[in-house]
Amino acid sequence: MFPAAGLALTGLLALSEPTRTVGLTLPARIILVALNVWLPLAICLAASRWVMTSTAARLLPYWLWLSLIGVAAAWISTPAFVALEGWLQPLDLDGGPPGSDPSLRSFLQDWPSEAWEAGRVVVPVWLMLNLAVRWSRPAVIGVEAAAGGRPGFLARLPGRLGDDIISVRAEQHYVQVETTLGGELLFCGFGSAVHELTTQGAHGMAIHRSHWVAWPHVAEIYTVGSEVRCRLKSGQTVPISRRRVREAREAFDAFRSLPARTA
Known part of the structure; x- marks a missing residue:
């Protein structure tokens, strides 16, 4: 389900021309959108698999783990997002020149705000995908299931x-x-x-x-x-x-x- 959702999101966003892809050709837009979709998704899947197959899984509630994983994926992905934007040079609708390339110092200062913007999308989408997976498997027995006093x-x-x-x-x-x-x-x-x-x-x-x-x-x-x-x-x-x-x-x-x- 996750790969299918990633493909659907990539196609939808590429065709809708989000603000941060204005001025790009369709192929360039697809590349930028694909990175914004698949990089955090890959990080989320890898991190959640690591967490859920370790003893750390029982330290925090399941959905809190997923939220934290989404935040981490947004934070880690941000440098790649910014670097690819600098290379593809979309129009800067905030008033800067096309393809403006901020200094490393400037980027480090802006990293928290850039990560916050990414997280506002990554975390809800990641949680909704997991909800969809859970709802699509009605036969799955939840953590609250119990049977007559068995240990x-x-x-x-x-x-x-x-x-x-x-x-x-x-x-x-x-x-x-x-x-x-x-x-x-x-x-x-x-x-x-x-x-x-x-x-x-x-x-x-x-x-x-x-x-x-x-x-x-x-x-x-x-x-x-x-x-x-x-x-x-x-x-x-x-x-x-x-x-x-x-x-x-x-x-x-x-x-x-x-x-x-x-x-």
Whole structure:
């Protein structure tokens, strides 16, 4: 959905000729508009994925995180916006000469105000896109979902899925949970999911920043070329981050050494 929204915004803005693109040809206008749309969008997507797959996700409310990410994207993108405007030289409707190129000192002084102007667009659009994504997925279970006294992460799962979790996979602001009875997409950060699973004592580990697996459902850890992977008993394979290979092997070996009744 995000790529489609980016393309739609780029086309709409390029054809409507915003104030800061006055005097530019259509190709130049498309270039400037595309940077203004895709750079903050790329930063927002990358930052939100990093946040939602880390333990930082549980430190602040979800929508506050998204707002802060939008502000940061606007602030970081501003120098690129200004630099491209200086190169393309649109008309300055504030009275300056076309393509006026302010000094570095002047730009640094104006950066907060330029970032504020960008943020007034970036943050609302980013939040609306995320609202649209959430509304377009009516089957997603929200963070408030709970099931009859089940502990920790299990409280998020609908009862029909049982409590035998096979794996959890990060999906942007959601997690895809697979159990022996089926799968479900949950509105939850991956970092929060891993924290809750660890707290409730689940036998498993986040072997990758986007994948958590339950040891009872792991068949083997093996090497293919330079990659180390985890094969589940269902046949699915999951990558293991290089920095987590040793820890994953040790944890899996320790689990297999446990008495069979604890598996």
